[in-house]
Amino acid sequence: EIVMTQSPATLSVSPGGRATLSCRASQTVDISLVWYQQKPGQAPRVLIHAASTRATGIPARFSGRGSGTEFTLTINSLQSEDSAVYFCQQYKSWPTFGQGTKVQI
Amino acid sequence: HLVESGGGLVQPGGSVRLSCAASGFTFSNDDMHWVRQVRGKGLEWVAVVAANGYIHYGDFAKGRFTVSREDDKNAFVLQMNSLTVDDTAVYFCARGVGRTSLFDPWGQGAPVTVSS
Numbered sequence: 001e002i003v004m005t006q007s008p009a010t011l012s013v014s015p016g017g018r019a020t021l022s023c024r025a026s027q028t029v030d031i032s033l034v035w036y037q038q039k040p041g042q043a044p045r046v047l048i049h050a051a052s053t054r055a056t057g058i059p060a061r062f063s064g065r066g067s068g069t070e071f072t073l074t075i076n077s078l079q080s081e082d083s084a085v086y087f088c089q090q091y092k093s094w095p096t097f098g099q100g101t102k103v104q105i
Numbered sequence: 106h107l108v109e110s111g112g113g114l115v116q117p118g119g120s121v122r123l124s125c126a127a128s129g130f131t132f133s134n135d136d137m138h139w140v141r142q143v144r145g146k147g148l149e150w151v152a153v154v155a156a157n158g159y160i161h162y163g164d165f166a167k168g169r170f171t172v173s174r175e176d177d178k179n180a181f182v183l184q185m186n187s188l189t190v191d192d193t194a195v196y197f198c199a200r201g202v203g204r205t206s207l208f209d210p211w212g213q214g215a216p217v218t219v220s221s
Contacts (some may be wrong), residue, residue, distance in 0.1 A: 043211035
């Protein structure tokens with residue numbers, strides 16, 4: 001099983017600021033990495049797939065980078081609506097998720 | 106999109122059946138997955154039923170959970186038996202994109218509470 005580790009657990013950022021979230025895989029997943037955003041009471045939704053490709057309708061202030069075992073999600077110009085939990089997940093093999101980063105604006 | 110039904114309160118050792126119905130697309134050519142989320146915790150993959158009929162379960166689900174497809178109803182089912190309190194979670198169905206485990210879309214989730 002590939003273990004996904006996210007950091008930090010919680011991130012507090014001012015409106016208009018930048019958030020940088022990290023995700024590490026215990027073994028290489030190439031670029032088979034997706035970032036989800038989950039708000040309370042909702043299902044996760046895809047933000048970034050293939051490590052750096054924004055999903056349809058996702059604003060350009062969300063960006064992803066990385067490959068292999070180290071990945072980053074950056075959110076620029078943070079808005080109140082970005083308050084959520086962000087999960088990374090690998091789909092190189094049987095899927096596993098990080099424990100999430102809670103972003104507070 | 107995907108809509109789950111079923112779930113609710115069940116006693117330890119009991120069973121529950123979840124159903125996931127698709128609208129707006131026909132998933133007969135898609136792999137369909139179940140993922141669960143313990144309240145306030147992370148996400149855990151449960152099982153997949155592939156378009157070709159292949160089925161695979163997470164270790165905790167083997168021997169207790171069964172997934173099946175009902176292509177004529179554009180739906181698929183998660184049957185859970187021998188439930189324990191540790192199975193208390195919100196269960197999501199999700200489509201695997203392009204035969205991968207990239208999940209999109211997700212259902213709204215069906216809460217299952219195992220308690221006496």
